[in-house]
Amino acid sequence: MIVRWLREVSQTELQQGYLEACQVAADHQAGRWLVDSRRRAEPDAQMVDWLAQEYLPALKPAIHNLPIHLACLVATTWRPSTSPATPLAALAQTVSDIEQDYQISLFGDEGAAMAWLQEQP
Template identity: 60%
Template structure:
């Protein structure tokens, strides 16, 4: 069942076992936290370990948002989903270049090798939704 707000759309695709999260605009830290709390609830409801996070409509980030994601939110995902690793494909604009433009908190983390891949979660950047979906499907156990 989709969940939508003015800032966020959450849809679970049971045919792909994929949670699709679309940020619809830039958000403040409190909205980011509320939105990701809703995402976690949807993931728990569907036992979804494969997430497509569309950040193409967002441009702003700040160190507080990045720290919150890295230190608080991402580490709680795997324990909330029966200690399964979580795979996050983060979509950015096709013309976006690392270091040359502002990035969303998840994109910032994906650029940091120490934060992009842990035992509990894996974050990868993509500019093409089809390629991102393929990567998530490849990560799923056969």
């Protein structure tokens, strides 16, 4: 499944987009997502918390406990230590996949992201 933001969005719009994506994923039992946040540049600690504490824990049961693999597409010029991170990119840098029911990987290339998703069980 591909989730793509084409412009900077508010926290409310971002949450609404993620909730709609969850519904589509539940309808189609989609556990592999490409989340394109290349056009988003604003970090948001509240969104990181919301994703980690509320959204992602609710996503797994919504798709009948399928493994969740999120390929987060970031701008090729983005660098973790020098650039602000989108909420999902920030989460990918701070959360251990072993402790969670999902895997998040960061990519600057859409082809590499899609290849990684296709390799996942």
